[in-house]
Amino acid sequence: GRGNSTGSKRSSGLRNMLRDSTSETGKRTLSLESYRSALGNGPSSEGHGPLHDSVEHIASGMTHISLDENSARRKSYVEDSVQFATILSAASDDLRQLQSDEERRGYLEKRIHSLNRLLLKRIVSGRQRAAERLDQVKPISVSYPDCQRTIHFPSTSGNEKPLRILHILTDKFQLLQSRERAPVVVWMECLESTLDSCYDQNIYREDEFLTARMQNTELIRMNAETSSEQTPESPVADGNNGLRAGREESIETSAVCQNGALAVGHVRGDEDAESSATALRALVFGKSWEIEQSEIGRVSPFGVFPGYRLVRVISKAGDDLRQEVFALQFVRCFKNIFIEERLGSLGLTDYLVQCVTADSGIVEVVPDCISIHSLKTKISGFTSLWDYFVKLYGGLGSKSLEKAQMRFAESLAGYSLVCYFGSISDRHNGNILITADGALVHVDFGYMFATSPGAIEFEQAPFKFTAEYVKVLNGSSSQCYAYFANLFVDGFLAARQHCERILSLVQCIEGTNLPCVGDGEESISDSLREKFCLGKSDEQCKRVAMELIESSREHWTTVKYDEYQFVTNGYMK
Structure with a gap:
């Protein structure tokens, strides 16, 4: 207690310990265990005693800076964020x-080096002296709060935890083939922020709050260790630790995957089939993203920090990505509605598309997936998606196959609804991806609402539903097909219930010069409103949804468009 002399001496001793462990720049060197513990609440004092972990107490430990300094920090953060994005897209x-790949690689290496210096400068800016040379500060010497000082990678939704960009891997970039453009894939090492949202007003000064909170948590931890009361063996193990939990979740996920693979092998009862499936997966998808991230993290100086992540992005120039940004907002709107209506995400996948200029930007790479076109070209003697599913996941009766079919059905239902309501066309197999677990992912939304390839609206089906898809669902009379149909109907009714929310999003782009708006003579929101069948009952809408499925199945224009894309652009049908 505050009036207890023994407790007062103990608190005074702890303060002296902290003061002695403080560096010249006023920052303490804390262990990784302290970093992890700091992100939880530590042993709770329930508001009693001098070590109460309250907002006021945290704030009291922070470095007091003037308004001018605060504004300067915010200005510097924004400028560096813009500079990073500009350099990346300009590259x-x-x-x-x-002309040559050698010239391109040499130039890109210099650009990446400039970006890494910018990131390192931000990371060490809190303790860097003017006399110090930046190249003398090695990344391995930085601490966890230092890393939270760097710029953040925008999340797909502003309400998700942002990722701090730490470093770009210089030996992992890829130059993509393109006749007119030069898109490049870069690999970025990132760290999950302790903030809950990109909208947090302290996004540019998170390191201050984190350092202050860690100091308080360290005090609480040491006080608890010297207390006569029984305490947990480790605040890391028992504390409500967000980042620690994230790591445990990753480990659990890995274990589930391994157990799932063992179960599949047991069901198959055929080691040769399992070995063949492993070889097929390696051929199609290469090394899994989880393993790739783990291996790079083990040798990276940043890999020891909890919340360490790898992110791949494509830097594109010469492309107007504004419509792509809107299309992903449209997809995300449906995804959120389905989740709210307890339908799950219906397999809809979020990924980031960020405009930097009017004709450049960055696109996040979806991990562990491949276009159906590339899938068919990679596998020698490819016959059908169904044959691929059987070889990769096992024959009929395999639990692994059933799970893959369910994921396929869910994603087919989700994207079919998005494509129908958004009038999304140009759905050839280069624009449809498939993940390692069997789900579909649609990309490249250049044609939607008022636009279509060639402006002739050749694709007349409500959505793409080929004979190949029907086969993966075990045929039109199967339980898997019925599962897909029920999800489609339920998703249709859910979207109808939230139609004003969807319409409000679409109305935001009317009057703009986005290609999907068209010439503006017809309102795209009015056309969309008609698709919700607002004048019909739920039962009537269910029948409409079933009719959409039947009219889309093996539609002749879908077949002919795939043939056209094969002849003109080489996309496998």
Whole structure:
């Protein structure tokens, strides 16, 4: 208690310990265990005693800075964020002027080096002296709060935890083939922020709050250790630790995957089939993203920090990505509605598309997936998606196959609804991906609402539903097909119930010059409103939804469009 002399001496001793462990710049060197513990609440004092972990107590430990300094920090953060995005997107634009791969690689390495210096400068800015040379500060010497000082990678939704960009891997970038452009894939090491949202007003000064909170948590931990009361063996193990929980979740997920693979092997009862499936997975998808991230993290100086992540992005120049940004917002709107109506996400996948200029930006790479076109070209003697599913997941009766079929059905239902309501066309097999677990992912939304390839609206089906898809669902009379149909109907009714929310999003782009708006003579929101069948009962809407499925199945224009894309652009049908 505050009036207890023994407790007062103990608190005074702890303060002296903290003061002695403080560096010249006023920052303490804390262990990784302290970093992890700091992100939870530690042993709770329930508001009693001098070590109460309250907002006021945390704030009291922070470095007091003037309003001018605060504004300068915010200005510097924004400027560095813009500079990073500009350099990254400009690199793709500049590469178009270079002819040979050797020239392009040399130029790109210099650009990446500049970006890494920018990131390192931000990371060490809190303790860097003017006399110090930046190249003398090694990444391995930085601490966890230092890493939370760097710029963040925008999340797909502003309400998700942002990722701090730490470093770009210089040996992992990829130059993509393109006739007119020079898109490039870069691998970024990131760290999950302790903030809950990109909208947090302290996004540019998170390190201050984190350092202050860690100091308080360290005090609480040491006080608890010297207390006569029984305490948990470790605040890391028992504390409500968000980042620690994230790591445990990753480990659990890995274990589930391993157990699932063992179960599949047991069901198959055929080691040769399991070995063949493993080889097929490696051929199609290569090394899994989880393993890739783990291996790189083990040798990275940043890999020891909890919340360490790898992110791949494509830097593109010469492309107007504004419509792509809207399309992903449209997809996300449906995804959120389905989740709220307890339908799950219906397999809809979020990924980031960020405009940097009017004709450049970055696109996040979806891990562990491949376009159906590439899938069919990679596998020698490819026959059908159904044959691929059987070889990869096992024959009929395999639990692994059933799970893959369910994921396929769910994603087919979700994207079919999005494509129908958004009038999304140009759905050839280069624009449809399939993940390692069997789900579909649609990309490249260049044609939607008022636009279509060639402006002739050739694709007349409500959505793409080929004979190949029906086969993966075990035929039109199967339980899997019925599962897909029920999800589609339920999703249709859910979207109808939230139609004003969807319409409000679409109305935001009316009057703009986005291609999907068309010439503006017809309202795209009015056309969309008609699709919700607001004048019909739920039972009537169910029949409408079933009719959409039947009219889409093996539609002749879908077949002919795939043939056209094969002849003109080489996309496998």
